[in-house]
Amino acid sequence: MxxxxxxxxxxxxxxxxxxxxxxxxxxxxxxxxxxxxxxVSAQGDTTDDLIAKAEEINPEASRREMDMLxxxxxxxxxxxxxxALQRRGVPAVSMLGWQAGVETDSNYSNARIKRIHTERxxxxxxxxxxxxxxxxxxxxxxxxxxxxGRGGSDTSAxxxxxxxxxxxxxxxxDVDGVYTADPRICPDAVKLDEITYDEMLELAALGANVxxxxxxxxxxxxxxxxxxxxxxTKVPGTKVKETxxxxxxxxxxxxxxxxxxxxxxxGVPDEPGIAFKIFSLxxxxxxxxxxxxxxxxxxxxxxxxxxxxxxxxxxxxxLLEENKDRINAKSVTYDDNISKxxxxxxxxxxxxxxxxxxxxxxxxxxxxxxxxxxSEIKVSVLIDRAxxxxxVRAVHEAFFPKD
Ligand code: ASP
Ligand code: MG
Numbered sequence: 001m002x003x004x005x006x007x008x009x010x011x012x013x014x015x016x017x018x019x020x021x022x023x024x025x026x027x028x029x030x031x032x033x034x035x036x037x038x039x040v041s042a043q044g045d046t047t048d049d050l051i052a053k054a055e056e057i058n059p060e061a062s063r064r065e066m067d068m069l070x071x072x073x074x075x076x077x078x079x080x081x082x083x084a085l086q087r088r089g090v091p092a093v094s095m096l097g098w099q100a101g102v103e104t105d106s107n108y109s110n111a112r113i114k115r116i117h118t119e120r121x122x123x124x125x126x127x128x129x130x131x132x133x134x135x136x137x138x139x140x141x142x143x144x145x146x147x148x149g150r151g152g153s154d155t156s157a158x159x160x161x162x163x164x165x166x167x168x169x170x171x172x173x174d175v176d177g178v179y180t181a182d183p184r185i186c187p188d189a190v191k192l193d194e195i196t197y198d199e200m201l202e203l204a205a206l207g208a209n210v211x212x213x214x215x216x217x218x219x220x221x222x223x224x225x226x227x228x229x230x231x232x233t234k235v236p237g238t239k240v241k242e243t244x245x246x247x248x249x250x251x252x253x254x255x256x257x258x259x260x261x262x263x264x265x266x267g268v269p270d271e272p273g274i275a276f277k278i279f280s281l282x283x284x285x286x287x288x289x290x291x292x293x294x295x296x297x298x299x300x301x302x303x304x305x306x307x308x309x310x311x312x313x314x315x316x317x318x319l320l321e322e323n324k325d326r327i328n329a330k331s332v333t334y335d336d337n338i339s340k341x342x343x344x345x346x347x348x349x350x351x352x353x354x355x356x357x358x359x360x361x362x363x364x365x366x367x368x369x370x371x372x373x374x375s376e377i378k379v380s381v382l383i384d385r386a387x388x389x390x391x392v393r394a395v396h397e398a399f400f401p402k403d
Pocket of ligand 2: 009010041042044047151
């Protein structure tokens, strides 16, 4: 029997009506003769609401207790979903992460799945039951509950699909697939039929809020056939896989990411070891650095600037302040009113005109570029946040002209 893993996000299970709707999708899949493993997220804003409750009681709550709290949301969805299926006469059983054998490391609130002990799930499947697993959670070696980072239910689903050798992993959400740009910013955006793992990884990292980044990493590593699809409409979604028909499309999507801030160290000594000092300091606090730019040295000094996530800005600035004698910058400035706009496409690696075309579109829209970063399959620019949406539209129009 084919095995399908279906994951339903928070909006897809937000209330009784939505749960009924999803139960319909699951029972159809089951009735067609598939084994079905379902992964659910917490209903609607439940996880945010739980976090708000913790903040009222103790803003400094330990991450262990936060995980204990946050994991509760998925428990509710899983049991309700099993009840909805049972009422329809579909045999179903709900499980928490630990019951489903999801073993993680002990990095509370951002744990990684180490392995999944699938015996229990397999037993239930061979008894012809639909297995509903609470997403986003697991258990560590101390028998503590852990969670996988916000949006982590996608990763639960892909990890289960990989461990169970599922034939397909469907991620049901409130959008009907992956678009060439966020349709809320760019009404001309079109849905992609397929996209490669690598492109999806870049899009996920660069601000397309469709899939949890780690879920795509896992899908690529274990070659899981993945599909992003809407639970609300009956249209085909987007397939994520190793290779896709290249078509004429060199660029697959345009993204905007507001979670970026730039730090500039002006006038640091132009001597060996400076970059090492700065970035080993930053790394010591596990702060992720994205774009790095160093100017040409003049009069014995140079400038180094780099970007971090907004949430890390304060810590990074503090760190630089505490170590200013070692770094010796004339001044340290920052800008958190910026956005990163990127284009992604596996086809651009061999096409040198792509970056120029992007820059031309920005220039025509009168938008100033502050920093540039490229890789084989992406070009990112840093611009004023006020220009970000106009930039997405201009760049999208350049690569996906309306005709
Ligand atoms: N409920 C968790 C969150 O909101 C996990 C998820 O939705 O995937 O982050
Ligand atoms: Mg959620």
